[in-house]
Amino acid sequence: MLRSVAAPALANTAPASRALMQALVFYPSIPRYVASRMLGKRYPARALPLRLSSLPEPERPEGFERLKVRLSGICGSDLALLYGKNSPSLSPMFSFPAVLGHEILAELGGVRVVVNPVLSCLERGLPECPACARGDDHLCQNVTEGNFAPGMLGFCADLPGGWAQRIVVHRERIFPVDERVPDERAVLTEPMAVAVHGIHTALARDWPKELLVVGAGTIGLVTVKALRVMGYTGVLHVVARRSRQAELARSLGADHIHPSTQAAQQATGARRYRGLLGATAWRGGYEAVVEASGSPGGLQEASWAVREGGRVLLLGAPGMALHDFSPYWFREVRLFGSYCYSWDTFAQTVKMLTEAEGLEALVSQRFPLEAWPEALGAASAKKGVKVVFQP
Template identity: 40%
Template sequence: MNLTLEYHRSPVRYMTTRTATGTSVGGRASGWMAANLSPLRLLNRPEPRLPGAGWTRVRPRLSGICGSDLGLLTGRNSPYLSALISLPFTPGHEVVGDTLDDLPDLPKGTRVVLDPVLGCVPRGLEPCAGCAADQPSRCDHITAGRVSAGMQTGYCADTGGGWSRVFVAHASQLHRVPDTVDDERAVLVEPLACAIHTVRRAPIPDGASVLVVGAGTVGLLTTMALREYTKAGPIYVIARYGHQRELAREAGATEVLASDRAARALRRATGGFLARPERGSEYLLGGVDLAFDCTAGSGLDTALRVVRAGGTVVMSGMPNAGVDLTPLWFRELNLVGAYCSGGHDFPDALALAQSAPLTGYVDAVYPLSRWRDAIGHASAAGRLGSVKVAFDPTKDQ
């Protein structure tokens, strides 16, 4: 049998969790409520079946807890996504594990990381326009084919996910991990690939000034990707906690800013005029060339307010809050989305993982049996001094 954490639809629990973990309840208390009220169940299930040729079972070594997972468990994810999943599903899409079946280029026992997007190739379909362009994150067929609906592994009832002892994946989703990359680095490869994809979503001129809003896992990895794959000039990072400020500097930040002083600090650094509206946050007339929103909260609002006229805002954090779009209109900004990774980002992420300053990022690992503790910790990771919390499904206690 396969020990697995399953997510089941429960409108009552969804609304209760969303209310209980609202803005009036924050930090660790919010995480504990999400864990205790969320519709997760720890169950023993049969292993998922192989959907066809080219598929293998995978036994996770480590599986990360992502911000989108927390958004799901706290009822903050948009209902837009509800049409792109199948229930019940097992979460977990940041995975390093071992294959359990022989494939032509991946013999049994190969250590792999997972590209979770379930595009046309694993679904056994003729490529749509996105997949034909080697951009499976733009797949139009994620509700069709040989497996049930699911934008990714971790949201699909037929594949299982990383929060279990066994799930299934197609060979096209798997990337061999070099021996020089340990498990703690390997479990960060998927979010690192997403960060690389993010910085490639918009042209970044040589010497451009860049702001990264947020210094959690996504923000820190985006800062690394900016330094490695672009010729950006000054990179400013907004960080909330002390350990994040230190890690942002190690990742390549030129200057680290406090969230409540960001507009004023950027006015001094880039020039411009600080405007103070009757209601709402202050903003710049002037500012940085580009901003990357790497949060799941108010980061987009901040980014829109500190980018120069005609500049670009790239949104990589999953949105879950309303935002005033007036700056987008008035300053004629470019707003760009960045979802998952592209076709070439995983090999680059595996290469960067070997040299990037990732030591200590995974500092809390839990067995599946302690899932409530894990969710509570991940929800308060910033305040508790953590970056990435993960499950080790191989452990009992």
């Protein structure tokens, strides 16, 4: 049976036999949650509920390996947690305090590896639930049960995530990286796996002739590259509001770049109608739209940018929002949610890395753990595309 390592993982002192490591620990705080949610990007990074701590290196449960973290990305979901944008209804599915970081490039015995951060029935020491039995371990029904606290790596109180110098990972979740793949590309494996899973779910079974990606941050740009690597040959439009994002989108395979979703809609000949109270409705649009911005406004735009009977793939993972659902029933738009990836999809993504040339250009800045306020400030201000920690 696997042992929970919650107590030693977050203790302030270590037994003499265990080495210390640096890690960034997230401590939930309702007052800071409310303040950061209200102030958003104006909330100072140094006031976020993070603490750089010296912790004992995690114990290695049976079936796990201890890894040295090489790079770990700052994801939009990390920022959503820190700035109070997550939905409170999801809180039982995660556990804190925890060392954050689920986009991980590490080393095992001198070999570079990437980490699938999912903690399913296998890692939790439980019989397979129906989802795990059919290969959908990312939808495991036991994410709050078993030998570990709720959540995946980076959102689990019992196992440290990648914003640390050392982590422990189950052997089944460790994947060697081809030596031809640079570090900056390899650290994007996890977000690329998110895109690959969503594309398989909503698009690949019946490729649209033309599609739109709303948002050119990490998820939007890895989606562009994943589409091309997976064989999409249709016309690919991207909404990119910054010149660097537009440049990267084109280099990764986009055919047309638009400064706004409205401009992208007009490019298809979609017709705009003005309604009461300044509301806007549209007829026509794209066969499929990928919402990759993660903003409630982006989802609203995507719901009108898709044509009647079309598909919207939600990759950006927005939380709570006041949303107009009329496009879905009035125009019979299909909405596909996508959150994670199965073991098979992650393994497929690792193999795709050798073909994903240029993706490494997304990594714009590296920071040591002790510079975390500057790192989070850069990530939240979107001064680059992908900001990573180098423990």
